[in-house]
Amino acid sequence: MTSTIDVKNELYANLSDEVRQELAQHEQPLAVARGKSLVRCGAPSDQIIILNSGSAEITVPAGDKTLSLGIAGPGKVLALQPVLSGEPSHTNVTCLEDCEVKLLSKGAFLGVLQRNPQMYFAIVRILSTDLTAADDVIRGHGRVSKSKIHMAACHLR
Amino acid sequence: MAYNFEIIEDCLKCTFREHRLFCDLPGEAVTKLQSIKATSVYPKGAMLCLEGQAPRGVYVLCTGRAKLSTTSSEGKTIILRIAEPGEVLGLTAALSNTPYEATVETLELSQTNFIPQTDFIRFLQEYPDVGMRVAQQLTHNCKCAYTEIRSLGLSNSVPEKIAKLLLNWAEHPLDSPNRKNSSEIAIRVTLTQEEIAQFAGTSRETVSRVLGDFKKKGWLRIKGATWSILNKQALEELVTT
Numbered sequence: 001m002t003s004t005i006d007v008k009n010e011l012y013a014n015l016s017d018e019v020r021q022e023l024a025q026h027e028q029p030l031a032v033a034r035g036k037s038l039v040r041c042g043a044p045s046d047q048i049i050i051l052n053s054g055s056a057e058i059t060v061p062a063g064d065k066t067l068s069l070g071i072a073g074p075g076k077v078l079a080l081q082p083v084l085s086g087e088p089s090h091t092n093v094t095c096l097e098d099c100e101v102k103l104l105s106k107g108a109f110l111g112v113l114q115r116n117p118q119m120y121f122a123i124v125r126i127l128s129t130d131l132t133a134a135d136d137v138i139r140g141h142g143r144v145s146k147s148k149i150h151m152a153a154c155h156l157r
Numbered sequence: 158m159a160y161n162f163e164i165i166e167d168c169l170k171c172t173f174r175e176h177r178l179f180c181d182l183p184g185e186a187v188t189k190l191q192s193i194k195a196t197s198v199y200p201k202g203a204m205l206c207l208e209g210q211a212p213r214g215v216y217v218l219c220t221g222r223a224k225l226s227t228t229s230s231e232g233k234t235i236i237l238r239i240a241e242p243g244e245v246l247g248l249t250a251a252l253s254n255t256p257y258e259a260t261v262e263t264l265e266l267s268q269t270n271f272i273p274q275t276d277f278i279r280f281l282q283e284y285p286d287v288g289m290r291v292a293q294q295l296t297h298n299c300k301c302a303y304t305e306i307r308s309l310g311l312s313n314s315v316p317e318k319i320a321k322l323l324l325n326w327a328e329h330p331l332d333s334p335n336r337k338n339s340s341e342i343a344i345r346v347t348l349t350q351e352e353i354a355q356f357a358g359t360s361r362e363t364v365s366r367v368l369g370d371f372k373k374k375g376w377l378r379i380k381g382a383t384w385s386i387l388n389k390q391a392l393e394e395l396v397t398t
Contacts, residue, residue: 060303062310069306085296090303120288121281127295128249134302135237135258138309140230 221267
């Protein structure tokens with residue numbers, strides 16, 4: 001059966017058809033205007049955010065400075081770490097332009113994960129990409145790093 | 158037991174298992190791990206993997222500690238973090254099949270369990286509990302990286318950076334029966350001043366000067382690898398961010 005679910009995001013691209021369909025049932029589309037915050041540093045996250053269109057910048061606040069981790073493009077999955085860990089987010093994500101996103105509530109996402117623990121393989125690949133991007137910034141001593149997070153489609157199968 | 162170092166051959170009998178994030182797996186997964194891992198012991202200063210090298214697999218750090226270092230865009234060596242027992246090293250490279258992003262060097266006599274890349278990926282796919290442990294470790298590593306990035310943006314002075322390092326290490330103090338004062342905090346520091354400089358993004362000479370200054374002010378006492386923080390409050394006041 002051909003799936004009609006959009007697989008062009010870094011999570012769905014590494015999941016089976018069945019799991020994608022199960023997650024898709026819980027999706028809530030949302031339009032977010034330029035300049036609006038998708039993820040706030042220090043705040044808990046109660047949803048996973050999949051960026052469908054547009055771009056958003058991922059930053060780490062440092063006093064009155066802001067250090068950029070890169071630009072997220074279509075296909076990027078955001079807020080995965082705070083949802084998994086239950087801890088507040090360590091980053092801010094702000095729309096650089098009008099964006100279309102899909103929201104997956106924490107409860108729904110963790111429920112699907114519990115029933116389909118093989119999802120962890122896809123999850124660790126996303127976290128691995130996020131860590132690489134952060135280490136890139138450390139390597140560059142806080143300079144803008146657009147290489148690893150930019151255009152999540154680059155990391156899809 | 159040579160060199161007073163116990164080699165843990167059998168993960169199923171390891172007494173540290175339940176205290177290690179990755180190793181605290183169900184019995185079936187540990188049995189599988191036992192069949193795919195190769196145990197080795199390394200002296201201090203051994204390179205487990207080199208930055209830029211093609212990934213061969215991952216190393217589970219059973220005992221000992223290792224430093225993860227990388228080269229900045231200006232050619233300086235930067236220490237990303239110190240790996241503690243239980244951490245899986247070489248993860249991002251093995252998962253994405255890209256070159257190792259850091260050089261991993263042991264800081265002391267250490268035991269590792271090496272798992273070849275193909276076996277590790279298969280292990281991850283077959284045992285979801287492994288995936289969960291790896292996800293937890295990566296989440297923790299990301300948190301440490303973001304904290305380091307924030308610190309890079311905030312820290313303006315080298316004394317502040319070194320004070321932060323000392324306060325961070327003070328969270329894992331030694332239980333020192335010989336300490337002269339109950340308010341002293343003894344810590345074990347196996348990094349050289351050069352390595353502390355790489356951690357703090359400065360030179361060895363500056364680290365030496367700052368530590369000398371701390372000693373002179375009565376904030377710190379250094380005796381070999383045992384450092385005693387004598388005035389924690391003073392260090393905390395130095396850290397403005």
